Amino acid sequence: MANGFKCTKCGECCRNLGNAVVVIFPSDYTPMARGFGVSEHEFREKFTDVLYPATSERLEIRVLKKADDACIFVTPDNLCSVYGFQPIQCQLGPDRYMARSMMHYPCMQAMDEGLIVDTTESDDKLYQQFYLNNDREI
Ligand code: SF4
Ligand code: SF4
DSSP states (O other), X not given: OOTTOOOOOOOHXXXXXXXXXXXXXXXXXHHHHHHHTSOXXXXXXXXXXXXXXXXXXXXXXXXXXXXXXXXXXXXXXXXXXXXXXXXXXXXXXXXXXXXXXXOOOGGGHHHHTTOSOOOHHHHHHHHGGGBTTOOOOO
């Protein structure tokens, strides 16, 4: 995590997602399926939902399933049960992913104080994975 960012394990970014989602990027499929010991197809069907269907310009965009407002993988003590193969978004965020989103967690105080860098460029690189010039088949 970026300098100045401290996770207190409050669970907010996993438990109170509200309208936020955990996007599954194309490069998430292989490590996550391997982590669960299932095929990428099984992982996709069992643990993800469609956020946006595919278009002529963009691959289908999927997100982790939620139960109420919580990620299905958050534990009762606010830990991540898929730690070690969690999605890129979770590896980066919230300090280095969607730092400009509407979601604002208490730990992002450091960003308010100018300690966290602008994430726009890395977010853009991730989102480029969904466009059809990417030859990754899912
Ligand atoms: S909201 Fe911030 S402090 Fe709380 S669990 Fe998420 S990263 Fe950690
Ligand atoms: S995958 Fe893990 S880190 Fe990501 S939202 Fe779910 S519980 Fe939190």
